[in-house]
Amino acid sequence: MEFDTIAAISTPMGEGAIAIVRLSGDQAVEIADSLFKGVGSKRLREAATHTIHYGHLIDPKTGQVAEEVMVSVMKGPKTFTKEDVIEINCHGGLVSVNRVLQLVLNQGARLAEPGEFTKRAFLNGRIDLSQAEAVIDLIRAKTDRAMNMALGQMEGRLSRLIQKLRQEILEILAHVEVNIDYPEYEDVEEMTHQMLLEKAKYVKGELEQLLRTSQQGKILREGLSTVIVGRPNVGKSSLLNSLVHENKAIVTDIPGTTRDVIEEYVNVRGVPLRLLDTAGIRETEDIVERIGVERSRKVLKEADLILLVLNYSEELSEEDRNIFRAVEGMDVIVIVNKTDLPQNINLEEVRELANDYSLVTISLLEDKGVDQLEEAISSLFFSGAIESGDLTYVSNSRHIALLSQAAHAIDEAISGVEIGTPIDIVQIDLTRSWELLGEIIGESVHESLIDQLFSQFCLGK
Ligand code: GDP
Ligand code: ZN
Structure with a gap:
């Protein structure tokens, strides 16, 4: 060229x-x-x-x-x-x-x-192409974990897996060809159908596994959107400050990468939190009181993680209970702050309200209990597969979309075989999944898509 x-x-x-x-x-x-x-x-x-x-x-x-x-x-x-x-x-x-x-x-x-x-x-x-996109992620990587993920992808981990799956699909297609070319051989047909189903189900399983990891990957890359809620004066701003100061935002140090300025982005033991910016936090301060439970619920629903703050030195109020109701069903950590002051809160009652949420007692003034809070945050998100670390994470939304389309096409092929659809129809679905996977690694992409992808880069990369 x-x-x-x-x-x-x-x-x-x-x-x-x-x-x-x-x-x-x-x-x-x-x-x-x-x-x-x-x-x-x-x-x-x-x-x-x-x-x-x-x-x-x-x-x-x-x-x-x-x-x-x-x-x-x-x-x-x-x-x-x-x-x-x-x-x-x-x-x-x-x-x-x-x-x-x-x-x-x-x-x-x-x-x-x-x-x-x-x-x-x-x-x-x-x-x-997936390696090129990993470079974009690398430039934007905000935490060590996100960076390792980007590096892993850049080294071609995802590419290799995708290539392997495409190879499997090609083999299935080859068997289908045999079936079309020599339909008169009973034996061939028997073997073909069995092989076809087996292999197609294997590919489908692998694709679904990749898709399962994708949500976690997205979180690692973009950070959990985190909202601190509580009545006025319980210590929300103090908590924000403490999290920001103790976990200063990690900026990548790869030579030649552009350092993005990150606002209110902290890394708590490997969990990237995207805290609402200060203005946003201020906005949400008296959120329940100001805009009512119904509307505040909607605002809160967009958060990935809720830090619900209570005051140890005051009795639980109706307002506190309203906040609990507003965050029902979300990932919540209940924080009882100001343990340095005399106790007036009924912890039994708090435990009941908190149900299966994690509950930590802290004193931001004396800097006590912040460790337990960080532990609670990290175990909430790294309790599962992430810690074991050997999975290939898909975190790019274009990849996620292509993977699920490919999985869908494979699924169509499988049910086609199962209900006896003519084999050349099945062949179309298989070919389609092969092409969709190819798009992830850039083997069948349009020029315009390529231009759009690369325009996301910083200058000089
Ligand atoms: P917000 O209104 O919920 O944002 O609460 P702030 O963070 O502004 O704190 C309200 C007041 O409580 C401030 O005067 C803080 O210094 C004080 N405060 C915060 N945490 C503690 C604590 O752990 N113990 C005590 N005694 N005071 C605290
Ligand atoms: Zn405040």
């Missing part, structure tokens, strides 16, 4: 010690060389691949030294894009990195679109 040469700043914007301008394409080395003056008369175009060179960039317009740089020369195909890649390391700071970018653009490079480097890696066959 033929592409022009693209360039972009590939380190985070802001004041780093160094910044990198990356170029990819046939002209990458030539463009860098036209600006570069190394020690002696060293030329970049003569440099061996995967070497790094110290020198200066000279502005051709003025003949003046523009920047002190280290230039990495990486010739394709052993590069991220499979094309010739140049990385110009310069001083961090917006002025110098922009100056370097401007210089290479003046020499004929084109400013890369968001995600264009990764797109090239895909188009040049370096990575498949």
